[in-house]
Amino acid sequence: MSGVSGSTSEHKPAAGAPGFASILQKAFVSAFVALVLFSLMIGIRTEAGPTGQLIYWTRFGELASLVAAVFVGSIAFELIRRWLGPIGAANIIPPFVQGRLSGAGRLIAPALLIFTFLVPVIFYNQRYILDLGILVLTYVMLGWGLNVVVGLAGLLDLGYVAFYAVGAYSYALLATTFGLSFWVCLPLAGILASLWGVMLGFPVLRLRGDYLAIVTLAFGEIIRLVIINWQSLTGGPNGISGIPRPTLFGIPLTPADDGLAALLGIEFSPTHRIVFLFYLILALALLTNWVTIRLRRLPIGRAWEALREDEVACRALGINTTTTKLTAFATGAMFGGFAGAFFATRQGFISPESFTFQESALVLAIVVLGGMGSQLGVALSALAMIGGFELFRGLDQYRMLVFGMAMVLLMIWRPRGLIGHRAPTVFLKKAKAISSDLVKEGQG
């Protein structure tokens, strides 16, 4: 079989020469590669035995079926690719989807919004869907927040979860220590998070690209490690429990006499709180969206987009890149902080487990998949990612595996996201027809 692999390395399939032999050959190579890859990792299973000594047993059946699956899958993949033609799937579908999306885009957003408003009404009795809706909206909000930093200002942030954590811990600590209410803590959490955003922003002002990415990643890890190790303040790995639930401006959502249900004279139901949380996060997310849209129209928003497109040109035009970057970090962090405070009040319990790098990667994936800068795209991709993630809940330990594969495949399929929207919001609508004498004078 090694001979086969040797000959294919020089073999370049000529376009338009289908030939089943070459498909078979490719499949054999793939299967052989799979056999080597999986031989030890799948074929042999190790485990610490009862005495602490490592033992192993073989699983050649699984190995064989996996290799066979790769073989069949490779043939199927090749056939589908040839069937779709030389251009390939990646080039045929996107313009169609994009055309549809941009055409119906004006309708999708309001429709989605109305549907979201109606979710608690339609699914009132289905607690699971409401919880899922809250989760999706939390990630929509995080996505929109990160979108300010990554999508608008073009600053790659791999540690966004740090601000989420700062927001969550700010609310948890302020509420449990000083007994402050959610509505007092919410702005405080936002302010604290944006303060941390500025603190992160200062050292990375001179950095760009991947250096920025690694510093933000390091920052996220530092915050998480400090939370784990500063046991006297944060409770360490045990986290903080008993975080107060939110109130409707002072009216608790409990079965007590002064609770909302008693005041309104209706029967108490725990669903009230879920519905309240749903509308709360919806309001917060819409606030994020509204602020972002408004900021985009302001000079600072224009400056962010200019910074994303070309930093040197930006500086040459007299834009203060320092303040531009810092405001982007601060604004993004603030929304992260809001989302964190909401997360804490919703869960009632937080621990460092919730603020790992995986979360940052997930939010970044939502933003990039949503098309970097497109608000609707971020919302749709959050729905797709979190919803899809929930669909695979039954798969248990295979869930992250499937999630990772989906991330890779989606990136290959749509590298620029579902809605490839990167055009600056300001541009000349039409090429103006100007008379040539103006051009000659250099006024065109």
Place this chain on the structure above:
Amino acid sequence: MDYLAQQLINGLVLGSIYGLIAIGYTMVYGIVGMINFAHGDIFMIGGFIALITFLVLVSFGLTAVPVVLLIVLLVSMAITALYGWTVERIAYRPLRHSFKLAPMLSAIGMSFVLTNYSQVAQGARVKPVPPIITGGYTLHEGSRGFAVQLSNIQIIVVITTVVLLLLFTWLVARTRLGRDMRACEQDQTMAALLGVDVDRTISMTFVIGAALAAVAGMMYLLYYGLVDFFMGFVAGIKAFTAAVLGGIGSLPGAMLGGLAIGLIETLWSAYFSVEYKDVAAFSILIVVLIFMPTGLLGRPEVEKV
């Protein structure tokens, strides 16, 4: 003083392991210009394959330690290199000329895939191995009963690293492949015009990086005596930190950065607190980058308008 000497030795050994992983990051970054987030997991896979090969060999009754180690080294390098090749082929090559964030996210996805693949394939529990290489030397008897120890395994780790580094430097500086790699680093289009097979060169870069990571994985297994599916993440971040610290794209820089991170971590654990050793490493990264935005040995980036 003895204590310091001991910590320096420990730091050097840890730094060598980080350096070996960091070379993979820096090489890929130099040629393709992307952060290969899956590289830490490649290191973890290397550790696992070394462990499994070792178990199988021992159960077949092979007990001559040098022979076993050599076979384990070669098998783990070969299979892990194939992992590196496959990852590049599946996840990065289709995105070669795509926009900048796409390959990075694809790499993060691939890292999730590899982490969870080994969790599913080998279980979530830590896999301990009995010490394979034992013995050592006492360098200096201290006054209060503290002796500076240099174990055989430490010697092996450092010697392996040095040999591999020499081999690798020779490969980059003297061979055809190394010349192709340097050409691709400078200008891929021009290299292709001059007859360099860019795809093959990039694949080879991933293969070599993965093979070095496999060595690091095996050294880690021998030195700490355990592997688990999650070890790739932290080691990967640290090694990437090392690569950035040394100046990403620079090979001696990666090794230097690795040693620096290893020493900082060990000394911090020895004199301050073990809990905050990672915080110290990352903080120093941030501080260094503030004052030297391109790392210790990096070339200043030329801004093109």
